[in-house]
Amino acid sequence: MKYLAVLFWSIVLLQMINFVLNSLDGGGALNFVTPIVVAVIITIAVLLLDAIIKPKNSDTKEQH
Template sequence: MQYIMTFVWAFILVHMINFVLMSLGGGQDLNLVTASIMSVVFAVLALIITALIPDDPIPTHHHH
């Protein structure tokens, strides 16, 4: 479920960014294929980064 939601959120966020940037750009058309490809790339990079970050708690040294 984590992977599916990562792709859903990446799809939504990249398409929102694409819409805003194309609206600000003026005469450019909205390209949904490029945004979809970029959302897949963004989701894969997010999943790779989360796999590389360790989940172990940081040990604390107590000095008495």
Template sequence: MRYVISFIWAFMLTQMVNFVLNSLGGGSPYMFWSGVALAVIITATIAIFDVMLKHPDEENEAQHNH
């Protein structure tokens, strides 16, 4: 669930940044899919960091609790 929420926030924020920078850059056609691609990359990066930075003790606790 936390990755879904991360994607939603990344999607909204990248769309806002994309729109503002596009407007400041002269108002060329709005590129919706570049914001979506960036949101997917940000969410994947968060997921990878979550796996890489998880402490081994937390993994053992999670396995014993289930």
């Protein structure tokens, strides 16, 4: 569920960035696909970082 939240907020924030940068550039046609692809890549990166950083259960039991 937390990864769905990461995906949702990544899409929302990247679409906002896309809109602002497009408006500053002159207001041409919006590209909706690129921010969604980048949001999926960011979500996968967060998922991988979470898997790498999260301690294993055996490591936490030995410390206590």
